Amino acid sequence: MSDTYEPIRPKAGPIKELFAPVAGFGVTLSSMFKPVVTEQYPRAKVAPQQRFHGRHQLNRYADGLEKCIGCELCAWACPADAIYVEGADNAALPQDGSGVPVHISPGERYGGVYQINYLRCIFCGLCIEACPTRALTMTNDYELAGNTRAGMIYEKQDLLAPLAEGMLAAPHPMADGTTATEYYRGDVVGATAAQVAWVREHRPDDPTLDAADAVASGTAPVPAPLQHELRPDHGPGEAERAAGAAAVGSVRNGRETREVTA
C-alpha cells in the first residue's frame, strides 16, 4: 500500500487542463441554444391542468334556473369554514297570482345567500364532492388577488356562472310539466315557450328574452353552459349586470329588494 494518493480517473491531457478554468462557461454558452423554459405569465397564460382547483362557480340549468338548492352541504363539508349559505323558499318569491309558481331553482328551495370567503378557502374541493346537484364546481381561474378583506368574500352574483346565450334569466316558472327530478336528469335542454312568454309578460325589458325565444322556437341551438374565464372581468355576466343584482340576490342588496316587476 503506497502512501501517495492515486486517482482512479486518468489524468486530463494538456489541452483539457489548459481550458479547465473556463470550461464552466461551456454550460452557460450551450444553454443559450436551448429552448427558454420561462413562462411569459401575464402576456401568455399557460392553462393549468383540466382538473385544477380554481375559483368556484355556481352552475345553471339550460333554461337559466340555478342548480343550487341551498342545502348547505358545501358549508358543512368545508374544513376551513369558508362558505356561508342561507337557503330560501321559492314559494316565498313574489308570485304573480296566476297560480304558476315562480322559481329561481327547480324544486322547493334555492340558495338565497351564498358567500365564499377566499381568504379562508383552501381549494380542497370537498364542497364540490358534497354538492348533490353539481351546482358548485371549480373553474380554472386563479387570478384572485384583492385589496380588502371584505372584497375577498365573493357573493352569489360573483360566483354564478354567466348566462349563456339562449338561457333565460331567473326567476321564472319551471319548464311545463317538469319536477326537480327532470331537471336533475338533464331532461330540460332549454327554455320553453311558456317560460319565455311568462318573462315577456313580467319583465318585458329582460335582455335574455330574444335569445331564449329563439331557443324555445327551435331556431337557435340549445345553450351550452358557460364557465368563468381565466380573467373574468368581474363577477356577473352581461345579462345579470343589466338585470341588476336584484335578480340574483345577495346580502349587500338584501333579499327584500328582489322583486318581479309586474
Add this chain to the structure above:
Amino acid sequence: MGVEEAPSGFLLTTIEDLAGYLRKASLWPVTFGLACCAIEMMAAGAPRYDLSRFGMEVFRASPRQADLMIVAGRVSQKMAPVVRQVYDQMSEPKWVLSMGVCASSGGMFNNYAIVQGVDHILPVDIYLPGCPPRPEMLINAILALHDQIQQAPLGVNRREAAAAAEAAALEATPTFEMKGLLR
C-alpha cells in the same frame, strides 16, 4: 429639499408618475418565508416563472434594503413580534403582500396558536388567496401591487392620503371585532 417636499400641482403629478414607475420597477422583497407558501415564492423566483422579469429577483437578506414584505405562510402568535420587527426595520416606502390564506386570515387554522390574518399586526396592501397560491397567482398579485404603487401619491398628496386612510381605519370595525366570514 427632496421630492417628498416639492409643492403639489402639475409638476408633482408628473413626478408622481415617474417616481411610481421607478418604484414599481425595482421592488425588492425581503427574504422571508414562514411555511409552505415560501416554497411557491421561491418557485416564482426560479427560471420557470422568473420574477426578475419584473425587476424583483433580488430577495434581500436584510430588511433595511428591502421594500416589499411577502408574508408567505402562517404567522404563529410567537412569530408575530418577529414579523413586526422585520417590518419595522424596513425603510419607507414599504409594502406588504399577504400571501396565501393562512397569512391573510388564518385560513383553516382557526385556533389560538395562529394569528388570524397578518393584518392584525401589519398594514396589508394586497391579499392573495390560495393554499398555497401557485407562482402565477403570486405574480398576478405582485402586478396588482405594481399598479397600486404606480398610482401612489407623493409629498402633500401622500400625507393627505395617509391621513384619510388613517381616519377611515379609525372609523372602521377593528378586524378582531368582525363577525361572520370576516372574522
